[in-house]
Amino acid sequence: MPPITTMKMLEKMYEINPDDVIEEEIERGKLIFKTEKEEKAISIDELEEAGYGRRENCRYCEISIPVMADLACGNWGAGENETFVEIFTEKGLKLMNNAVELGLIETAPATEKGIKIRGKTDGVMEKVAKKWHKKIFVPIGDRLERLHYYMDVMEDCIDCEACKYVCPVCSCDESKCIDFYDPMDSHKISIYHLVRLLHLSDSCIGCGQCTDVCPAEIPLTTLHRRMADRIQTKYNYIPGMDMKIPPSFEVE
Template sequence: MAKKGDMLYAWTNDADIKKKAELGGAVTAIWKHALDTKAVDAVLVISRGKDLYDAKPTLVRTSAELANTAGSLHCGTLLLPKLVKKYLEGSENMKLGVTVKGCDAMAFYELAKRKQINLDNVVMIGVNCGGSVSPVLARKMIADKYGVDPDVVHKEEIDKGQFIIEYEGGHKGISVDELEEHGYGRRSNCRRCKMKVPRQADLACGNWGVIGEKAGKATFVEVCSEKGANLVNGAVKSGVLATEPANPKGLDIRGKVEGAMLKLGEKWRKKDFEALGEGKDRLKKIMSETSRCIKCYSCISACPICYCVDCTTKNPSYITPGEIPPNFMFHLIRFAHIAPSCVNCGQCQELCPAEIPNALFMHAQQVELEKMFGHTPGISMELPILAYAEERVERERLHNTGSDMIYLNVFNPMKQH
């Protein structure tokens, strides 16, 4: 029987899943068990749309649909938690399974802290993640660096430090380091990421650490919660999943791979943040870059930390309506509100039509605030101080009292009595 803390190799016994899934199909098999036994009402995953550059969120309600969603998409850059909040009522009234990468898991925690998602109703299977590639840049990269028409590529993967493509007539791999030296490769936020194995999920799965005869044929499964252990045990009992203890040498290799990825993340942080400069130089750079803003609100609508009922950036007392580009106060409001809890998901940068490096600016501030106050977002249910006030209640208090002293009760305990 699996228990919290176990390290396992797992693979499916289901022939249909085995044909389409990767790494032995363990994740798909576990979701099949969860759906068949009604442990969850639905599973939210990323699946391929028109092509491998088109990732789409897919809500699966029956296990028969699962096989069509198996596999990974490194050119898919979606973030799922905000969709759960917006379209699935924060999973308040449904039991939901979700396959998550590191930034997804962090965002789930941050939204749950703010009572926007009911984490008690969510089961997360995390997958180790070395980073994703912007779909627009991926097409250009494949054409320029690989000399291959991106439309004929039917599969891609990141393995042993290479970005590998498969197409009719062959396959080709190029070192990720080489690609990134030439301005291609992973998204910049992914390069800086240090959440490579999302252990705040119920299960942390992937290929790192699977060696020997099981390499490529099994999934490494790290059991991170009792909820996760129950899922594995149920799937094994139903016959859809098989497991064995992970090879001790595989554990060592897994640790070394993760360690190398963390060092690489630190290297990119140093490079990116130093290039921003410090103090007034950094401020001038940020002001210059954000002066291209067209106030489309893509950064706000996609951000997993933005959840306010009434956005202060739309308050005419602070931001002049119709003014393009907006006053720098627009960005200062976002920095003040988001930076302490930024999970470096990159959505604000990925979707910006003005190509402003929003994620870089926000992440740089988050790291500095973490050094100052010791709060790391997205890894636990610990709240940053400004999240202690429930936003709807606070807005109502402001309206009723006419006060503009937001979060008064948090900062002045005497007012609570």
């Protein structure tokens, strides 16, 4: 969540002064905040129904364990004061071995019970994500209705281009979204956004950074994922999962 929203949540839902928080944790479906004097936990479902909790893009993301990373660390399946670590690459293995050799950490094989708990929790979170995806991405209608939807949502854009600069997958040497765009245009929907919607349709990973930085509070991640879901499903491509596989619209 954005910082301001988090502070509002702490004051309203937890009745905690944000300045007093020293630690936060997610455990068994609850978001926990700790201060020097107390610990309070509220279910994520309750927080999200109240408009807080996880960012919207995190709610419908079906990848809870980052299997595309070198390492994945978390508390699912771990014992008290332990961290469950999954190693996916040689680089990740080297990192772990170096940490052990330097005496920074101690390791032990995962228990069969822990592995089952981790797998079960991951499955539950995937089902929750699909539920949120269905709830958020309600079909809009025909092409004309979809066009008006985008026009209405984006009409508050102030052309700051912040979304472009924070986007981790927008790495053009020459930005086409700017080349075909003039801030003096009087179009109801900026050509800048139209080009970006198409350009990112095969590579948007739904990270949420564009929404975070938008001063007009336009739900840009949701807009991009609406477009990207259709394209990525059609081409059976999930960006970011395998660096050896280029995006569907990659130009040689």
